[in-house]
Amino acid sequence: NWTAESFVETTVAQLKEKLGDDKVVLGLSGGVDSSVAAMLIHQAIGKNLYCIFVDNGVLRKDEFSGVLESYKTLGLNVKGVDAKAQFYTALAGLSDPEAKRKAIGKTFIDVFDHEAHLIEGVSWLGQGTIYPDVIESVSVKGPSATIKSHHNVGGLPDFMKLKVVEPLNTLFKDEVRAVGRTLGLPEAILGRHPFPGPGLAIRILGDVTPEKVEILQQVDALFIDGLKRDGLYDKVWQAGAMLLPVQSVGVMGDERTYERVVALRAVTSVDGMTADWAHLPYEFLANVSNEIINRVKGVNRVVYDISSKPPATIEWE
Numbered sequence: 048n049w050t051a052e053s054f055v056e057t058t059v060a061q062l063k064e065k066l067g068d069d070k071v072v073l074g075l076s077g078g079v080d081s082s083v084a085a086m087l088i089h090q091a092i093g094k095n096l097y098c099i100f101v102d103n104g105v106l107r108k109d110e111f112s113g114v115l116e117s118y119k120t121l122g123l124n125v126k127g128v129d130a131k132a133q134f135y136t137a138l139a140g141l142s143d144p145e146a147k148r149k150a151i152g153k154t155f156i157d158v159f160d161h162e163a164h165l166i167e168g169v170s171w172l173g174q175g176t177i178y179p180d181v182i183e184s185v186s187v188k189g190p191s192a193t194i195k196s197h198h199n200v201g202g203l204p205d206f207m208k209l210k211v212v213e214p215l216n217t218l219f220k221d222e223v224r225a226v227g228r229t230l231g232l233p234e235a236i237l238g239r240h241p242f243p244g245p246g247l248a249i250r251i252l253g254d255v256t257p258e259k260v261e262i263l264q265q266v267d268a269l270f271i272d273g274l275k276r277d278g279l280y281d282k283v284w285q286a287g288a289m290l291l292p293v294q295s296v297g298v299m300g301d302e303r304t305y306e307r308v309v310a311l312r313a314v315t316s317v318d319g320m321t322a323d324w325a326h327l328p329y330e331f332l333a334n335v336s337n338e339i340i341n342r343v344k345g346v347n348r349v350v351y352d353i354s355s356k357p358p359a360t361i362e363w364e
């Protein structure tokens with residue numbers, strides 16, 4: 048019978064055998080899968096695992112520095128790459144959701160390929176692919192679709208010609224978490240809500256600018272911190288905020304305001320395929336709404352999304 052401990056023991060032994068003195072490059076996303084894959088490979092080959100964590104400019108507030116710090120604390124050989132400017136340039140003027148996804152996917156590939164070339168003699172690409180990724184057909188919105196559409200125009204990037212090592216490709220999500228726990232991955236990473244690869248770019252309806260990202264990061268942080276403070280974070284499957292391309296009239300003191308509207312979204316789900324809007328307490332929503340309007344400059348209205356999936360999706364784009 049399967050236990051996380053025995054899985055770690057056999058997998059680390061197999062990885063040692065398979066990888067020997069070879070070098071592996073792996074892209075960390077801050078999520079559970081890539082983190083657990085990195086921890087396992089690190090146990091097997093130590094510093095020969097080169098991890099890359101890219102700041103694409105559309106991460107959550109303080110996520111880049113916070114997650115990078117926890118990876119370093121775990122002993123991983125990780126390089127943080129600030130590529131914000133490159134992503135903002137690629138995103139400039141794009142409003143179509145799929146165009147934004149493609150721009151982010153392509154830029155990520157360019158950045159990662161560049162970084163992989165800096166590692167002399169690297170021969171493997173490590174990936175956090177889990178069993179459902181292997182068996183399920185690739186979602187139209189997924190990153191692989193982006194990679195595919197990129198190939199059609201640009202040819203295969205070099206890092207994709209590397210041999211692939213995927214130590215989690217027989218595991219389900221809860222098994223991945225159990226393995227991560229055994230390896231000492233912090234709860235902050237293990238219990239993290241899913242977060243889309245294109246990040247806040249698909250939660251900013253319309254074009255993406257650094258100024259809009261900054262506003263949405265503040266709103267999102269107040270919402271997520273509030274959920275954690277009130278013990279609600281672990282009760283919802285995913286939560287986040289959307290910056291709408293809408294301004295509304297408000298009043299502040301004697302002044303009329305004309306500012307942005309944000310929508311909060313929290314859902315319960317098992318696998319993200321279907322989802323119900325989370326019935327968060329009114330009291331909580333009232334407090335968060337006040338906090339956001341009082342503290343985030345440029346936002347004067349907060350709405351809560353009460354749509355389920357289907358027919359609505361979790362993300363708005």
Ligand code: XMP
Pocket residue numbers: 148188189190241242243244245285319320356359360361362363364
């Ligand atoms: P939807 O919006 O389709 O989302 O109900 C289902 C789950 O998938 C995530 N999602 C993405 N993840 N790249 C990703 O890596 C994407 O382009 C993407 N689009 C949606 C979404 O956050 C939710 O967890």
